[in-house]
Amino acid sequence: MMHKMVKVIIADDHTLFTEGIEQILLSLSGFEVLAKVGNGKLLLQTLNRLTPDLILLDINMPLMDGIEAALLIKKQQPNIKIMLLSMYYDVKMIAEVKGDIDGFVMKDITAPELKHAILDVMGGKQVFILPEILQQKSKVKIADSYLDRYKLSVREIEIIGLIGQGKSNKEIALDLELSNYTIETHRKNIYRKLNLQGTAELIRFANEHGLGIRG
Amino acid sequence: MMHKMVKVIIADDHTLFTEGIEQILLSLSGFEVLAKVGNGKLLLQTLNRLTPDLILLDINMPLMDGIEAALLIKKQQPNIKIMLLSMYYDVKMIAEVKGDIDGFVMKDITAPELKHAILDVMGGKQVFILPEILQQKSKVKIADSYLDRYKLSVREIEIIGLIGQGKSNKEIALDLELSNYTIETHRKNIYRKLNLQGTAELIRFANEHGLGIRG
DNA sequence: AATTCCATACCCAGTATTGGGTATTGCTTT
DNA sequence: AAAGCAATACCCAATACTGGGTATGGAATT
Structure with missing residues (x-):
């Protein structure tokens, strides 16, 4: 696992962000971006034909939000790691997903930090990176x-x-x-x-x- | 202008986003990213020692928001092009800045669209890309x-x-x-x-x- | 045809919020 | 020492909002 490409799907409705993350992951190497999707439903459909190792999943998306999608996916395909991306931190939300999600990071972390978090998650850890303020x-x-x-x-x-x-x-x-x-x-x-x-x-x-x- | 690197500063408090945009611009070629800053004040300070052709400026930032910074910068250095980046569209806000800003795009456009918008702006056009819903x-x-x-x-x-x-x-x-x-x-x-x-x-x-x- | 849903409108009563103002105490700054 | 500010608290009055309910007419669904 540590030596092979991590296959990633990026789900976020802001295209600039998903394309940016894709470029970041490509520059970090070790990652292969299978797909970029803009909403939760499209993500579920995409999982019918692609099997990633990891999904980077924005919480706020149209049609089906990140958490809803994440819980569904975890139920159907528990082997896929899921990391949530968010601009906000909410204790209630974290408590809600803590038992199901492999990671949570905020959008103000750096690319190297993201890579490190991903590798931790792929290595089996559950990673919750708290916002700086906390x-x-x-x-x-x-x-x-x-x-x-x-x-x-x-x-x-x-x-x-x-x-x-x-x-x-x-x-x-x-x-x-x-x-x-x-x-x-x-x-x-x-x-x-x-x-x-x-x-x-x-x-x-x-x-x-x-x-x-x-x- | 069309044949030389466009020198860009990216201002957005979400590091993943700024690093993503940087990677996008690098992959598009024709751009040189001079700096990435996380707030309006840091942006102003950075302009004391760097002179970009263009600033990509998120509206919502701590310490000094994008619009405030933009209007200040335009007053002090009118030759620098400024494009605002936003997740939201607000008619009142657009009306407020329309006379001063060179461009406005939303974060759900694609990287090629961003490139196109930038080149239009650098070519002297004022570019306002409306959200899809509008x-x-x-x-x-x-x-x-x-x-x-x-x-x-x-x-x-x-x-x-x-x-x-x-x-x-x-x-x-x-x-x-x-x-x-x-x-x-x-x-x-x-x-x-x-x-x-x-x-x-x-x-x-x-x-x-x-x-x-x-x- | 009957039922359901949507849009529109209303009543009642209570709570929530807003904007005007006042006041005291303690701490910090001038 | 005086002034200013923050935190706290209150009064008054008006408006806004919420939650309970009712109702009608038209369109869509069953």
């Missing part, structure tokens, strides 16, 4: 950036994150053991600082800035 | 998929999209010339079908499935 002992680095740009406080950033995960003010108040009034006040300040109106715009902001990451 | 005469293709998966109706998908853009029920009712009651009813049905609770979860869904794209 590896750090503190969140000073990311928090500082939002402090600077938007004059957001640490608490405000935290609350944006919780809202970004879909929590209501009430839930957040319970989580943080604060009054509901306090959460509302923070939200008022957040809207003012970011010049946003309403939950929808705020969540969009959170997503675009990766602030829905649970930490 | 190029289609109808939305049957994407709508069908959600019909199947979630039993969502065409109207429901449309309303998710509008909510995903941050519109209130009242605004949507005005847009679609319907009663506010109707929008609320559609929302109730959407929550039930998707097993979601509240605006935050719905918007997250919309974003993850690209349903915030204006069509």
Whole structure:
């Protein structure tokens, strides 16, 4: 296994990304890209005629998302290794797939790191590479950036994150053991600082800035 | 210009993506990648010592987002071409940058299309490649998929999209010339079908499935 | 023909959110 | 010492949203 080409299928709806990954794997050598597919259904169909060693699988895809596809594939062809690729980290999601998936990496790792992760997975390890923010002992680095740009406080950033995960003010108040009034006040300040109106715009902001990451 | 290497800087916080793009450009030949940077500030610093012909610039980056950086760079070094890369399409955003930016492409185009777009830009054209969904005469293709998966109706998908853009029920009712009651009813049905609770979860869904794209 | 689904619309009641404002305490900066 | 900021908390009022339900008409399916 360590000495032969790893046959890979790449599944991601962003073509630039899949073609980029393909080029990366070719440049790393040791890999053969069997196919690149843009959605979960196409992936299942492709598996009817190709048998990879490994699938690199984006979580967010049209028609059938990555996790859904992964669980199906694992059931049908348990020998195929599956590594999930994501821009986001979500504790609930990881817990959901932990027993079934061979690896999880985020899109901010380097190509050598990806290669290393793949080889670990092919060697039988289960590899979960956590996002940098969770590896750090503190969140000073990311928090500082939002402090600077938007004059957001640490608490405000935290609350944006919780809202970004879909929590209501009430839930957040319970989580943080604060009054509901306090959460509302923070939200008022957040809207003012970011010049946003309403939950929808705020969540969009959170997503675009990766602030829905649970930490 | 057509016969010499195009010097490119790639700016995107997802390292796998920047390294992928680099590999793509190398495989296409005719390009020299001067640098890959992960945020807007680093990009500005890099421009103090390198002068590219072209910057491929992701919109969503930490510390300084793509548009902010682009407008600054265009002011300081108007001869550098800038092409924005995005996963999302937003009419308002495009209108905002249309006068300043040389190109906009989405991450679901192919590498040859990217090359073609770059060469057009380097040749003096302004290139805006619209997402596939906007190029289609109808939305049957994407709508069908959600019909199947979630039993969502065409109207429901449309309303998710509008909510995903941050519109209130009242605004949507005005847009679609319907009663506010109707929008609320559609929302109730959407929550039930998707097993979601509240605006935050719905918007997250919309974003993850690209349903915030204006069509 | 009957049933189901979709689109549209409404009522009711309760909760959630937003925007205006106020206030206190503690810490940091000037 | 004074000022500014963050965290926390509250009041008021209005609007927005949610979840329960009802209903009609038209189109598609059974």
